Amino acid sequence: GDSVTQMEGPVTLSEEAFLTINCTYTATGYPSLFWYVQYPGEGLQLLLKATKADDKGSNKGFEATYRKETTSFHLEKGSVQVSDSAVYFCALASGGSYIPTFGRGTSLIVHP
Amino acid sequence: NAGVTQTPKFRVLKTGQSMTLLCAQDMNHEYMYWYRQDPGMGLRLIHYSVGEGTTAKGEVPDGYNVSRLKKQNFLLGLESAAPSQTSVYFCASSSKTGPMNTEAFFGQGTRLTVV
Numbered sequence: 001g002d003s004v005t006q007m008e009g010p011v012t013l014s015e016e017a018f019l020t021i022n023c024t025y026t027a028t029g030y031p032s033l034f035w036y037v038q039y040p041g042e043g044l045q046l047l048l049k050a051t052k053a054d055d056k057g058s059n060k061g062f063e064a065t066y067r068k069e070t071t072s073f074h075l076e077k078g079s080v081q082v083s084d085s086a087v088y089f090c091a092l093a094s095g096g097s098y099i100p101t102f103g104r105g106t107s108l109i110v111h112p
Numbered sequence: 113n114a115g116v117t118q119t120p121k122f123r124v125l126k127t128g129q130s131m132t133l134l135c136a137q138d139m140n141h142e143y144m145y146w147y148r149q150d151p152g153m154g155l156r157l158i159h160y161s162v163g164e165g166t167t168a169k170g171e172v173p174d175g176y177n178v179s180r181l182k183k184q185n186f187l188l189g190l191e192s193a194a195p196s197q198t199s200v201y202f203c204a205s206s207s208k209t210g211p212m213n214t215e216a217f218f219g220q221g222t223r224l225t226v227v
Binding site for chain 2: 043
């Protein structure tokens with residue numbers, strides 16, 4: 001079945017540091033890939049997505065590229081801010097399934 | 113545009129009490145989901161629905177029941193609450209665009225404590 005593996009956290013960075021959160025997946029066919037962000041006390045919200053190989057999703061300075069050859073969708077940001085502190089979830093949605101598959105989430109803590 | 117709305121936002125129950133969590137979406141989505149989120153466990157799917165009048169079990173369905181009598185609403189019931197059901201509950205909905213699933217839209221969550 002489908003699965004998503006993302007790096008465990010917490011990831012602790014200083015402000016303006018470079019961020020990478022790794023995500024790899026297993027899926028049948030060609031899934032859509034997503035990154036969601038969850039701020040404290042809130043629900044998950046879509047951060048970015050990519051629907052086919054080599055697509056790059058981007059939003060709020062975050063980027064992730066759909067790499068079919070390595071089945072990966074790593075999240076990156078060049079310069080993090082304190083306000084980026086949150087939990088980040090990698091997810092996929094296969095065309096043949098009704099159920100999105102989520103990774104376990106990675107907590108990011110950014111210090112001033 | 114309200115999106116996905118969950119009620120209530122907070123609730124404290126005594127062991128053995130029952131309650132219903134309501135989820136409403138205004139995006140005409142076919143698919144709806146109930147998840148629970150516990151520390152270190154990520155999101156775990158409780159039940160889901162692929163259309164009005166249909167429901168199915170997810171990863172952790174025991175102790176919960178659901179109903180989807182109207183397309184826009186998805187109810188989660190706890191018949192006899194237990195302390196192990198203390199959690200944050202999220203409802204989500206999604207749809208299809210052609211052969212591909214859209215992203216999921218989440219409610220703000222219900223924080224339930226069972227004492």
